[in-house]
Amino acid sequence: MTDKKQPRVTFRTLIEVLLISTRLGLTSFGGPIAHLGYFHQEYVRRRKWIDEKSYADLVALCQFLPGPASSQVGFGIGVIRAGVLGGIVSFIGFTLPSVLVLIVFALMLQSFDVADAGWIHGLKIVAVVIVAHAILGMAKNLTPDLKRKTIALAALVATLMWQTAFIQVGVILLAAFLGYLIFKEKKEDNQSSIVIPISRRFGVICLTIFFGLLILLPILREVTSFAWIAAFDGFYRSGSLVFGGGHVVLPLLEREFVPTGLVSEEAFLAGYGVAQAVPGPLFTFAAYLGAVMNGWTGGILATVAIFLPAFLLILGALPFWNALRQNRKLNGALLGVNAAVVGLLIAAFYQPIWTSAILAPIDFAFAAVLFSMLVFWKLPPWVIVLTGAIGGALLASV
Template identity: 70%
Template sequence: MNDNEKKQFSFRTLFEILIVSTRLGLTSFGGPVAHLGYFHEEYVRRKKWIDEKSYADLVALSQFLPGPASSQVGIGIGVARAGVLGGFISFLGFTLPSVIVLIAFALVLQKFNITETGFIQGLKLVAVAIVAHAVLGMAQNLTPDLKRKIIALSALVVILLWNAVYSQVFVILAAGIVGYFIYKNHEVKEHHSKIHFPVSKTVGGVCLTLFFGLLILLPVLRDITSIQWIALFDSFYRAGALVFGGGHVVLPLLEQELVPVGWISEASFLAGYGATQGVPGPLFTFAAYLGTVIGGWQIGLLGTAAIFLPAFLLIIGALPFWNVLRHNNKVSGALMGVNAAVVGILIAAFYQPIWTSTIREPVDFAFAAVLFSMLVYFKLPPWVIVITGAAGGVVLGIL
């Protein structure tokens, strides 16, 4: 095969990745767990781009790392198919549809100034139902024993009583240290398959260095320059870098970064979070809405890039080293502690700001209970919950 044929094949492969990932980005409703099911059906069963064991290993890696698990799995599959560029194309296709929708929603919200209407109250009640569901599911999976329940409770108490910028970072680090000592001798399940991706250890090392370098450097630049877009990039990047346990956990991190400083109101923040549940694709695209409300569509794109950049750097950086890390009991133990703390952080966010700013009257609680039951017991898709919440909010506003 000559160079032109290789180039044509490469372009054809990248275009195929873009088409498939965009189709998933347009149709993957239901959050990270549902996304992984869609990915398995498309990439493993239909396209056969990756085998069952490698897919399971890639999911395990994405759960191990902070960031949006489903997006990282999609990036990893793109890397396996066509290198780092393939990973970026896969990410772009899966993410762009919901980014466009949420930017448009934010622009409409601002133009017509509807942040205090019944429609917005309905979306805030959707957020109550969605986060309550996430709390229950994560608590069951991530705090199965008494020690991890105590870690979660401690995290909850600290976050509620110590409302500082770095309180969540402190809680996550402390939980990792506690988990390291408590669970360092636990058994790690053996896996016999190995993942082979076209990423060298040099490239992986550069990506991991960039990840940690930006995490340290951006706050310094923020203080030195006092430039708003750098401050926003730092806030979104840090939120994306510290999210363990799924997309819902980004809610308290972003709320603490953006609402107290006055960049966005709590009403607009929660309305956007509720709307995000009704679009397909990753929950991290919430950043597109937030950035647009704060400074227009350009800041929306900046926020999107900033919040997803840690996930991209981590998955590319970790792929060459995963087979070593996965069998390390101490690393796994630290992660168990972090995941337990995440449950406490999310419960704290459920109370403040979601519950305290949304459930103001008995009718609010009653409608939130109906939405929760539709989601959990009737197993209705999230977009149905969002539409019902918005419509119900309008009706309650009239009454």
């Protein structure tokens, strides 16, 4: 990959990137895979900002790195179009609509004390359906053989047996080591390079900031009494350790904020259900949690904290992508991590999602109906969420 100088960025170009990404942020329902389809239609076919092969390479990179893949792809295309400023503008446009909706919902939840409302219970059942669907899809792709199924099982057992703040980190590191040992000689097809306007020096700076914050923030959290540092550390660390997409951030955020009492279990699951109904990335669920804890300023802080590591990583990795993809040992470690992600997700599915939502046979029956609507009838997620809320209210009234 050849380093290039930053392109000359004009105000008109930035406004163009902002308007198009905002339109996508208002209309991109359906989760990360659907988002990638929207991006392909808009940026590759219609706008021709990036060719087919380069788009495929960018998607592969974002799947390789921790963080929200669809948001990273949108950010990367913004970088290719208009440099780092273009990436920031693209992120704001794609993310801001769902951030605003979730912050408003969090403020309403506190103002009207609706935590015990029937429709909130319906949203908890929606969360069961959404995560169950995610588990099925990810297990099929990430644990296709017995070795990876075993890694997933071990991650599941460890996560449920030792529910501490650091167990997810340990599970992921151990899975990476096992993947390195088991799959280090597994061959991967090479793809063509993608030319991006970021120097390797700038990439190293971004990676240094990423690891520096990952080490420094927990130290600052221990030696200071500032609540905003503790919150920033929790969201930043969660965003740094998520392999496999937005759904996997659930167990990290749940164990970071629910046991400490900063967010109630009911409020956590209600917000997770609503997050399925809005367009844009699922990571904006952090905005809801931040607003529950500290109003709209907390929502903005949480959004910045949870997305920052993903974008530092992609800016740091883009200049070195070709070399990374040719490293079989690194690919092997990633295979092990992806298998462990399945175990983490199943653990989160049981607790708190299943144990808090499925309280009676009627709840299970309603979940089965919603699951069929999503998986078999392939109805849009917002329809599932709306049906869940209305159904929950009706169940509470009988």
